[in-house]
């Protein structure tokens with residue numbers, strides 16, 4: 524089977540299997556070999572590496588990843604794609620296809636079972652309807668993953684890189700800043716997909732590793748961050764007080780704000796990661 528990666532081969536496979544692309548699963552298949560090469564190059568796959576691919580689709584990216592890595596574990600939710608992948612990937616003996624939902628599956632178990640000696644890298648053209656939950660699961664799971672190179676909506680890539688005070692800044696920007704360094708690889712036109720998505724896309728690379736800023740209790744940090752951004756129009760104090768996840772009284776919040784020199788009516792979107800960490804560490808002792 525030749526590499527898929529062009530409009531003709533993609534359409535031929537879809538026709539051969541009478542496959543109907545599913546909107547529900549965010550199926551926009553890549554048909555541009557330059558973009559597939561760009562993703563693989565950015566992921567910097569070494570011959571000992573294990574790649575975890577989310578949503579292989581017809582297998583166009585999977586084929587290229589398998590030609591570089593020691594092993595590729597591809598997790599695909601759509602059972603109708605499994606017989607297609609069996610054919611398109613039949614020439615590779617280093618690919619494991621799992622018919623599972625990435626949000627429900629135990630990623631740690633998959634890594635334990637399949638990872639080889641080298642690094643573990645996540646590479647994917649992500650289904651856009653669940654980009655944030657997938658990225659958050661990968662980050663919060665503390666898996667031994669070295670990097671995550673993924674196609675996302677351009678707007679989501681911008682949110683990942685946003686700085687305090689900007690319109691795109693939110694819980695995702697802070698989570699990404701907390702866990703990793705983020706690099707923009709390139710902006711991708713809708714013309715590179717079948718069917719064309721309504722939005723522009725971008726490839727980003729997240730490199731995980733030791734960060735110098737750490738919260739005493741990570742769970743508390745993210746409760747505070749969610750409380751700050753779930754109710755964007757509220758002041759930070761009200762967001763913290765009304766959060767169903769936190770058990771703080773007004774006095775403690777006011778006292779910590781004073782200690783940190785924060786204005787009473789400040790909003791969460793103006794705080795940087797280091798402020799959120801300080802706030803979380805201080806409020807941790809006040810929580811009843």
Ligand code: SAM
Pocket residue numbers: 548549550551552553554577578579580581582583584598599600601604623624625626647648649650651653
């Ligand atoms: N990698 C292929 C490509 O680039 O042409 C397909 C990418 S397409 C944007 C997203 C893929 O993710 C689809 O194959 C879709 O069926 C799969 N998918 C959607 N939701 C999923 C989930 N929860 N778990 C695993 N795969 C999922």
